[in-house]
Amino acid sequence: MDLLYEKESYEIIGACMEVYNELGKGFSEIVYKDALEYEFQLRNIPYEREKSYKIKYKDKILPHSYDADFIVFNKIPLEVKAIEQLVPGNVRQTINYLAASKMKLGLLVNFGEDTLKYKRIIL
DSSP: OOOTTHHHHHHHHHHHHHHHHHHOSOSOHHHHHHHHHHHHHHTTOOEEEEEEEEEEETTEEEEEEEEEEEEETTTEEEEEEOSSSOOHHHHHHHHHHHHHHTOSEEEEEEOSSSSOEEEEEEO
16 A cells, blocks of 8 residues: 655655754754754755644634644645654644645654654544
């Protein structure tokens, strides 16, 4: 069975692993996001940082929006965490981001554990 966006996911996770190998755990999310942005540039991986999506409810655009940490390859939201461990709420948050962005695959990455942890989330 083919994985959705297998090549792109592999490249994103590879960049995340490089950042983790260089920095280890213990920094705040913003530090990992800054390092990831630089790593994406080094690898020529196309991305947008902190892209905002409006949320529509019935016929109204809500005043608050969803801000993705990264949209990579113009089709994969990347949610970055630096917490002790991922919890189901993090997965639900990523699912909501997929719904808001109308994208199919999201990656949830946690730099806060003893090894880099990540989840592929498909909507």
